[in-house]
Amino acid sequence: MNNIKIFLKIIKPGIILGNILSLITGFFFTDPKKNNFKILIITIISVIFIISSCNILNNIIDINIDCKMKRTNNRLLVKKKKYIKIVFFISIIINLIGFILLYYKINNLVLFISIIGFLVYVIFYSLILKRYSIYSTLFGSISGAITPIIGYCSINNKLDLKSLLLFIVFFLWQIPHFYSISIIYLKDYEKIKIPIFVIIKGIKKTKYNIIFYIILFSIIHFFLITNYFNNFKCILISILLDILWIIISILSLITLNNKLLSRLIFILSILIIITFNITSFLNYNFKY
Incomplete structure (x- = not known):
């Protein structure tokens, strides 16, 4: 055992x-x-x-x-x-x-x-x-x-196009997800002296990058779910979560509590990808 x-x-x-x-x-x-x-x-x-x-x-x-x-x-x-x-x-x-x-x-x-x-x-x-x-x-x-x-x-x-869009969505999602982790555990990363983005470029530039990638993700995500999903409630929830993710990431620019907002960005990233997984399941036609 x-x-x-x-x-x-x-x-x-x-x-x-x-x-x-x-x-x-x-x-x-x-x-x-x-x-x-x-x-x-x-x-x-x-x-x-x-x-x-x-x-x-x-x-x-x-x-x-x-x-x-x-x-x-x-x-x-x-x-x-x-x-x-x-x-x-x-x-x-x-x-x-x-x-x-x-x-x-x-x-x-x-x-x-x-x-x-x-x-x-x-x-x-x-x-x-x-x-x-x-x-x-x-x-x-x-x-x-x-x-x-x-x-x-x-x-x-x-x-094909669908597989490409899937790849881009999951690729773009990971960057703000991991950048938020790097801000949360910044002191830990400073100890090990490896050149992660937040240490070399600073917290502010990392936040701008988080916003940039979240907006890119939201655009591709919107295109994917509106073209390939038919469950309106799930689509609406996904869009609202994406908008909230963008708003929180922008608010992170004006806060002094970097950890708090970064944790919110991280938590939202998890909620968004879980919602995406559930939506794909609900959209699938099991009758065939």
């Missing part, structure tokens, strides 16, 4: 759950006439393996950073480095299982997209850009925006 708890802490179930919800959202954007829930289940299992592998490798790569931050210095691999070799081996095995399942049971496009997501997150984001570039969040957001495309392409087996 203890070993299971240890493993669960390392693979970060919260991140896995968020990605699986995004994947399911992508699936619900496909044509219901092609609906195949067996494919969805296999895709979910495969992606759980791959994301678990990514999270394990990220934990290993970030040990020297996590040990300096109050928010992360209790992570298992920081305190018990004896597990590093074991979990590294496990990450390679489960990663291969995930890719093999996608190759044999889903399609080559989904496999290719998944490999791209893995490489972007582990190599470009975690290993390189996180330590050397203020724009690492942008690259990290690419991998986060890939899971809904995996869900979509598991059925459609092609990239």
Whole structure:
């Protein structure tokens, strides 16, 4: 039982759950006439393996950073480095299982997209850009925006306008989400001396960027839900949440309490993406 708890802490179930919800959202954007829930289940299992592998490798790569931050210095691999070799081996095995399942049971496009997501997150984001570039969040957001495309392409087996819009929505959503986190935990990030945007460019410029990306997100989000959804109540709630997100982000420019408004921006980001997930579910036609 203890070993299971240890493993669960390392693979970060919260991140896995968020990605699986995004994947399911992508699936619900496909044509219901092609609906195949067996494919969805296999895709979910495969992606759980791959994301678990990514999270394990990220934990290993970030040990020297996590040990300096109050928010992360209790992570298992920081305190018990004896597990590093074991979990590294496990990450390679489960990663291969995930890719093999996608190759044999889903399609080559989904496999290719998944490999791209893995490489972007582990190599470009975690290993390189996180330590050397203020724009690492942008690259990290690419991998986060890939899971809904995996869900979509598991059925459609092609990239089109709808998949592109899905990618852009999830990409744009992540940037203000993570920038707000960086403001909330600014003191922690200052300790580790990595070049994140808020430290190099300052809080004010970060807030302007948050506003910019929230407005961009809201425009694309509006286009997507009004063109592909038919549940008026959900569309209205989504639009109102987006407007509130914009207002709160603008108000953050005039407040002295940076943490409070950043927390509100962060909480709203979670509400908005959950609403988007629920709306995609309610919009899906299960009758076919």
